[in-house]
Amino acid sequence: MPDITIVTHSGNFHADDVFSIAALRAVFPSFKLIRTRDEELIRQADIVVDVGGEYEPDSGRFDHHQRGGAGERENGIPYSSFGLIWQKYGVEICQGNAEVAQAVDADLVSAIDAIDCGYGDGVAKGVSLSQTISMFNPTWQEDTHFDEGFDEAVDFASRVLNRFIASADGGISAKDIVAKAIEDAEDPRVIVLEQYTPWKRTVHALSKEALYIVYPSDTGQWRIQAIPVKPGSFEDKKSLPKAWAGLSGKALQDETGISDAMFCHNGLFIAGCESFDSTMKMAELALAE
Structure with a gap:
């Protein structure tokens, strides 16, 4: 009953x-x-x-x-x-x-x-x-x-x-992990996560300088993602370089000079490489743009 x-x-x-x-x-x-x-x-x-x-x-x-x-x-x-x-x-x-x-x-x-x-x-x-x-x-x-x-x-x-x-x-639950990544960042503009965890709320709360997040994908490659100007926004603080928009494979590799570059979204908010070092190179190029 x-x-x-x-x-x-x-x-x-x-x-x-x-x-x-x-x-x-x-x-x-x-x-x-x-x-x-x-x-x-x-x-x-x-x-x-x-x-x-x-x-x-x-x-x-x-x-x-x-x-x-x-x-x-x-x-x-x-x-x-x-x-x-x-x-x-x-x-x-x-x-x-x-x-x-x-x-x-x-x-x-x-x-x-x-x-x-x-x-x-x-x-x-x-x-x-x-x-x-x-x-x-x-x-x-x-x-x-x-x-x-x-x-x-x-x-x-x-x-x-x-x-x-x-x-x-x-x-x-991920807040402490992201906070430590912010604290440990060699360059405060690029935050590296050793595993993907939800990051937007914590990054916006704790870091005004951060422009990009680098993290491993579930398939083993690496990603770089631009940080929005505020949570929920489709506008990024600093988009990836315009010349990369929509490129993948050899076309992106030729444009960036990165041999294992994989793709860049046409919206310039996310890109990826096979390796961590190459993804960090993407971050370096994006910061210099």
């Missing part, structure tokens, strides 16, 4: 209520989910999400539609139901790691809150998770029920949430 009853609203759903239920799945091994706007069922529920007009976390009430909302972050982004759920359960979902929970909030939760609350400015453009979730709602041409689409959306959101948690945990 389900241990508790969770209520969220019926009908059309959005990313905030879908991800809220996905998050609660990680907390409660079993529960009965009711999608309704019936006030009596809402009153009787153990946890109420995105409906009911109350924010009382100690009483299991997590709505943000009431007058005055349910608070906002320091950056001005209001909380949606997902943000409210994450405030209470995020650290628990992340196995007690507050740093991981905070990273997931910054990268996932706050973006969904912003879109749901109409604060989309500053959120990355393109197809968003919120839009993707909305597409699980049945169209007017489909003979399906909203609840079926909701269940499918929650399954999808659960997988996405788990990957965000894993990614955040990996990045935080």
Whole structure:
């Protein structure tokens, strides 16, 4: 038998209520989910999400539609139901790691809150998770029920949430490795990693001078990658030389004078060689450009 009853609203759903239920799945091994706007069922529920007009976390009430909302972050982004759920359960979902929970909030939760609350400015453009979730709602041409689409959306959101948690945990666990590489760099503009680890957040936090990262690929060759001007940006501090754009094999070897040069992406953000020494030579040439 389900241990508790969770209520969220019926009908059309959005990313905030879908991800809220996905998050609660990680907390409660079993529960009965009711999608309704019936006030009596809402009153009787153990946890109420995105409906009911109350924010009382100690009483299991997590709505943000009431007058005055349910608070906002320091950056001005209001909380949606997902943000409210994450405030209470995020650290628990992340196995007690507050740093991981905070990273997931910054990268996932706050973006969904912003879109749901109409604060989309500053959120990355393109197809968003919120839009993707909305597409699980049945169209007017489909003979399906909203609840079926909701269940499918929650399954999808659960997988996405788990990957965000894993990614955040990996990045935080790699922090010490990247910090030591920055400290040990012979040239502070070129950071060498002995194994690939997530580096962007740490490099941006600890080094203003770094321009390139050099690291081994999973196939044994080596890569050089330009560092973006800020996390998430497609603009690099210093792109690789324009003459290398899109070249590979002999064409790149002739251009660079490096006998084992393999490729350079047309976007000039990554290139590679067979050996470490040759990749460092690429870095030397790029710095001199």
